[in-house]
Amino acid sequence: MQKRSLTFYLLAAFFGLFVLFLYGPMLGIFILSLQGPEGGLTFPMKGFSFYWLGQVFQEQRVGNFVEPFLRSLFLGLVIAFLSIVVSVLAGLAFRSRFRGANAVFYLTISSLIVPSVLISLGIGIVFQVLDLSTDWFSSGLGAHLTWTVPFAFLIMLGIFNRFDPAYEEAAKDLGASDVKTFWEIIFPLILPSLFGIFILGFTLSYDEFTRTSLISGQDNTLPLEIFGMTTNVTSPALYALGTLTTLFSFTMIGIAIFAYGRMARRQQE
Amino acid sequence: MTAKSWKGLETYLLVAPQTLIFLLFLVLPILMIFLVSFWQFNGYSMVPAFTLDNYTSIFTSSVTVRTFLNTFKYVFLTWFFTLIIGYLVAYFLAFYVKDQRWQIILFLVCTVPFWTSNIIRMISWVPVLGKEGLVNQLLINLGLVQQPVEWLLYSDFAIVLGMVHLYNFFMIAPIFNSLMRIDRNLITAAQDMGASGFQTFKEIILPLSAPGIAIGSIFIVTLVMGEFVTVRMMGGGQSASVGKLIQTQIGSLQYPLAAANAVILLLVTLILVMGILRVVDIRKEL
Numbered sequence: 257m258q259k260r261s262l263t264f265y266l267l268a269a270f271f272g273l274f275v276l277f278l279y280g281p282m283l284g285i286f287i288l289s290l291q292g293p294e295g296g297l298t299f300p301m302k303g304f305s306f307y308w309l310g311q312v313f314q315e316q317r318v319g320n321f322v323e324p325f326l327r328s329l330f331l332g333l334v335i336a337f338l339s340i341v342v343s344v345l346a347g348l349a350f351r352s353r354f355r356g357a358n359a360v361f362y363l364t365i366s367s368l369i370v371p372s373v374l375i376s377l378g379i380g381i382v383f384q385v386l387d388l389s390t391d392w393f394s395s396g397l398g399a400h401l402t403w404t405v406p407f408a409f410l411i412m413l414g415i416f417n418r419f420d421p422a423y424e425e426a427a428k429d430l431g432a433s434d435v436k437t438f439w440e441i442i443f444p445l446i447l448p449s450l451f452g453i454f455i456l457g458f459t460l461s462y463d464e465f466t467r468t469s470l471i472s473g474q475d476n477t478l479p480l481e482i483f484g485m486t487t488n489v490t491s492p493a494l495y496a497l498g499t500l501t502t503l504f505s506f507t508m509i510g511i512a513i514f515a516y517g518r519m520a521r522r523q524q525e
Numbered sequence: 526m527t528a529k530s531w532k533g534l535e536t537y538l539l540v541a542p543q544t545l546i547f548l549l550f551l552v553l554p555i556l557m558i559f560l561v562s563f564w565q566f567n568g569y570s571m572v573p574a575f576t577l578d579n580y581t582s583i584f585t586s587s588v589t590v591r592t593f594l595n596t597f598k599y600v601f602l603t604w605f606f607t608l609i610i611g612y613l614v615a616y617f618l619a620f621y622v623k624d625q626r627w628q629i630i631l632f633l634v635c636t637v638p639f640w641t642s643n644i645i646r647m648i649s650w651v652p653v654l655g656k657e658g659l660v661n662q663l664l665i666n667l668g669l670v671q672q673p674v675e676w677l678l679y680s681d682f683a684i685v686l687g688m689v690h691l692y693n694f695f696m697i698a699p700i701f702n703s704l705m706r707i708d709r710n711l712i713t714a715a716q717d718m719g720a721s722g723f724q725t726f727k728e729i730i731l732p733l734s735a736p737g738i739a740i741g742s743i744f745i746v747t748l749v750m751g752e753f754v755t756v757r758m759m760g761g762g763q764s765a766s767v768g769k770l771i772q773t774q775i776g777s778l779q780y781p782l783a784a785a786n787a788v789i790l791l792l793v794t795l796i797l798v799m800g801i802l803r804v805v806d807i808r809k810e811l
Contacts, residue, residue: 263621264721267613267616268617271618274610274614274635275635277690278635278690278693281649281650281652281690282638282641282646284649285645285648285649288652297651297652297654298651298658299659320631342542343543344541345540346540346542348539349537349539352539354537354540356537360543360544363544363548366546366551367551368744369743369747370555370794371554371748371750371751371791373753373771373787374769374787375550375554375789375791376709377554377784378554378555378557379550379554380775380780381557381561382557384571384780384798386559398546398549398550399536399550401546402550404574405684410756418629434535456640460640462642463642465643466751466753469772479642479643482644484629486648486758487643498645498649501642502642503643505640506639507670508635513633514560
């Protein structure tokens with residue numbers, strides 16, 4: 257191993273500053289959300305309490321937080337589930353060459369590359385022309401899928417690339433049907449990765465804003481509700497809400513990383 | 526039915542749901558945007574009658590043209606800063622963190638904020654950059670300024686800062702990925718033959734990481750092109766972008782005009798993406 261050079265320390269210092277840049281502001285609002293009832297929007301901190309965290313759950317000027325949260329939770333779970341089903345099926349198909357594979361691949365990737373505002377505008381126009389009303393569970397659902405499915409699909413391709421076909425060939429040689437081979441051999445092997453995709457799809461949907469913003473209809477998802485609050489809330493309740501929803505995201509990511517690590521380790525044994 | 530033709534059909538059935546999703550929620554909406562951009566607007570709703578007025582009004586309005594130029598400015602600045610930051614971070618992780626466990630952990634540290642709410646991440650800049658924020662308190666206490674600096678928040682500076690903060694992950698991940706794929710023997714070989722650190726970087730590392738840079742750049746360009754949330758929240762209503770223009774036009778139900786703006790936005794984005802792909806071949810990376 258080389259001796260640690262000056263470059264190492266310079267780059268390490270830069271990396272440290274970068275992490276501060278990433279997390280510092282977020283840490284700031286965590287701290288400010290723990291102020292006493294007289295607290296304001298800026299430092300220094302005035303008092304210490306859980307007052308503002310509690311305020312989030314009260315029905316008040318701040319707007320309602322519980323219902324949008326439940327909506328986003330439900331939508332996120334549905335999106336995560338659909339993303340898995342769709343991308344696993346497509347991933348299975350992509351293990352063999354077929355005509356049109358390139359077209360499907362580029363179609364999927366292009367969904368990440370089209371500016372989000374076009375998705376929102378386009379779906380809005382389609383619903384308008386068809387005289388349908390936009391809602392978070394119809395047009396919103398479609399918009400979220402255009403964001404989560406490409407990620408799920410790319411991960412599935414990666415998983416099946418590394419997949420050893422010997423196991424399932426053995427199963428087929430023993431006379432198992434395709435469906436049986438999938439449930440008995442393939443599914444258990446890809447399960448840890450599926451769990452990862454599930455959480456990923458969930459958090460992407462849970463925090464999605466741009467694609468839904470123009471087409472959520474009457475009822476807001478949580479990010480839209482928070483966005484609405486930014487213009488008229490001037491108390492730390494906003495920070496408290498930010499803290500709670502960020503902690504929720506962190507918890508989900510933590511669970512995903514932990515569970516993935518465990519399952520992958522168990523499989524290796 | 527023979528086994529072979531069933532196999533073929535099975536493949537298409539498997540890929541059908543995903544294809545259907547994108548046909549319904551991606552292709553159809555964009556076709557409709559294109560179509561509606563040639564429709565008329567009668568003051569309260571769109572009318573399916575052909576017109577080029579939407580396009581002529583865009584190109585003859587100096588405000589709209591300036592809005593487009595302003596958007597390009599955000600794209601360029603955000604691209605520039607995410608590239609510098611992203612490359613240095615990815616380079617550090619790939620070549621200077623030798624322990625694989627630490628490499629994964631530090632990469633996750635860069636990744637986690639990406640999975641949290643963009644809105645919250647933007648709000649969190651208020652106590653830092655605001656008029657009474659941390660930066661201003663520091664500057665005043667140090668005696669560097671007498672009055673709080675106003676342009677830290679609700680300015681172009683804040684918009685670019687916000688975008689760099691939100692989107693740097695899209696640059697770091699692909700560059701890190703391409704740096705990790707570089708065969709370490711190549712670097713050793715170059716050093717053995719007497720190449721300096723800079724020569725090794727210029728002749729080996731940079732060309733081999735170009736596909737990662739290209740993928741990151743494509744992400745940044747497309748993300749910033751249609752931006753309106755960051756522009757709205759960090760710009761505080763003063764600054765303009767095409768995304769925000771489209772959003773305002775939809776607010777007043779001017780769908781045809783919004784659609785025409787969207788078509789031009791999409792064309793410019795595609796031209797930029799094609800340009801990047803012409804310079805760098807990314808197929809090996811996919």
